[in-house]
Amino acid sequence: MTIAYSQTTLGSIQPYRAVSRPVLAVDPGNRFTKWIDCQTVRSIPSYVKELADWEEGGTDDQSYEIGFDGKRYLVGRLAQLMGGAPAFESGKADLAHLLILPALASDSPQRIERLVIPTPDSRNQATIAKLKELETTIEFSVNGHDCLSTIRSVVAVDECRGAYDLALGRSMWRYPQNPNGILDIGGGTAIARLFAPGGALLRDADIVLPGTSHLAQRLAAAILPKVGNTADAGMLMDAIASGNLCYGSTDIDFSREFVAVRDAWTADIRAKLKANWAKYLPSLGELVVIGGSATLLQPMCEQSKGRFKVAPRPQFxxxxxxxxxQN
Incomplete structure (x- = not known):
C-alpha cells in the first residue's frame, strides 16, 4: 500500500519556525500503540475506525479523533467499542500510518529528526520501504486541532533490540558473557530472539510464535457452548489482561477454560523454544519476557528456577x- 499524504495548506515549514524534536519512539503494536510524551507513557488500543459523514466521533484518555487526507477516523478505545478494525486482524503495518498520528500531535509545527519504530525484521525491504513513506510532511488534525509534522528520518529497529539493550544497561543480565534472550509476547505474534555477548543478534535463533490473539481464538472455541457464538477475540484479551475472566459485561465466567487453554499455549511455546534453541541451550544465560501478556508466562518462569524472568513493566x-x- 502506498500512503498518499495530502499537501499542506498551512504553507511550507521553515526550519527556524518548526519546533525540533530529536527523537520520537512509537510502537504501533498489534494490541496497543505506545509512545512516550514528555516522559509520560501513552498507550491506546490499536483499533482504527473510519467514520462516515453521519457518524459522530469522540475522545477520551485512550481515544483520538483524527482528520487525515480528507477522512475522519477514530483511533483507540472508542474505535474498538464502535467496531473498528483491530491491528491484530488487519495488520499493524497497514494501519501504522494512522496509529502513529496521536503520537505526532503537537500544538506547534514540529520537525522530528528521527522517528523510531520497532519492526519484526529490519532486513525486510518491503516493510522498510513502507516505513520510509513516513519521511515527509504530514498535515492532519487530532481532536479538532490542526497539526503539521515533518519527519526527517524513520529508524526501523528489530523488535526485542530495545529491550535487550535496556536490560544490559540496567545490569539485568547475570551472565553477560553468554547468549541471552528476549521473548516478546505480543497480540498478533510472539517473537523470541537471542543476542550474543556484545549484542549481536543471532539471526538463526529467531522464532516467531503464536501471540495472544491465537490464545484468544483457542479460548473462543472452548467457550463456544457458553457464549452461543464465536466470542470476540479483543474482548477476550481485554478480560485476560484485566484478570476478570468474564466475557464482556456478561456474567459468563471462562476461568476454567482459560487455565487449560493457557497451559497448552504455554507448553507449545516451551516446546518450540527447546527445539529451535537446542544448540544454544547449554550456554544460554537468561531469558527476559516482555510484552503486554508477559505475566501469562509467569508459571514457566518459575519452573526455570530464575533463568527466565518477566521484565518490570513488561508492556513498555x-x-x-x-x-x-536513540537519545
Whole structure:
C-alpha cells in the first residue's frame, strides 16, 4: 500500500519556525500503540475506525479523533467499542500510518529528526520501504486541532533490540558473557530472539510464535457452548489482561477454560523454544519476557528456577529501551 499524504495548506515549514524534536519512539503494536510524551507513557488500543459523514466521533484518555487526507477516523478505545478494525486482524503495518498520528500531535509545527519504530525484521525491504513513506510532511488534525509534522528520518529497529539493550544497561543480565534472550509476547505474534555477548543478534535463533490473539481464538472455541457464538477475540484479551475472566459485561465466567487453554499455549511455546534453541541451550544465560501478556508466562518462569524472568513493566520495557537507545 502506498500512503498518499495530502499537501499542506498551512504553507511550507521553515526550519527556524518548526519546533525540533530529536527523537520520537512509537510502537504501533498489534494490541496497543505506545509512545512516550514528555516522559509520560501513552498507550491506546490499536483499533482504527473510519467514520462516515453521519457518524459522530469522540475522545477520551485512550481515544483520538483524527482528520487525515480528507477522512475522519477514530483511533483507540472508542474505535474498538464502535467496531473498528483491530491491528491484530488487519495488520499493524497497514494501519501504522494512522496509529502513529496521536503520537505526532503537537500544538506547534514540529520537525522530528528521527522517528523510531520497532519492526519484526529490519532486513525486510518491503516493510522498510513502507516505513520510509513516513519521511515527509504530514498535515492532519487530532481532536479538532490542526497539526503539521515533518519527519526527517524513520529508524526501523528489530523488535526485542530495545529491550535487550535496556536490560544490559540496567545490569539485568547475570551472565553477560553468554547468549541471552528476549521473548516478546505480543497480540498478533510472539517473537523470541537471542543476542550474543556484545549484542549481536543471532539471526538463526529467531522464532516467531503464536501471540495472544491465537490464545484468544483457542479460548473462543472452548467457550463456544457458553457464549452461543464465536466470542470476540479483543474482548477476550481485554478480560485476560484485566484478570476478570468474564466475557464482556456478561456474567459468563471462562476461568476454567482459560487455565487449560493457557497451559497448552504455554507448553507449545516451551516446546518450540527447546527445539529451535537446542544448540544454544547449554550456554544460554537468561531469558527476559516482555510484552503486554508477559505475566501469562509467569508459571514457566518459575519452573526455570530464575533463568527466565518477566521484565518490570513488561508492556513498555521495549519502548523504554528504544527511547533510551536513540537519545
Amino acid at each position: 520495557f521495549n519502548l523504554y529501551g528504544l527511547n533510551k537507545e
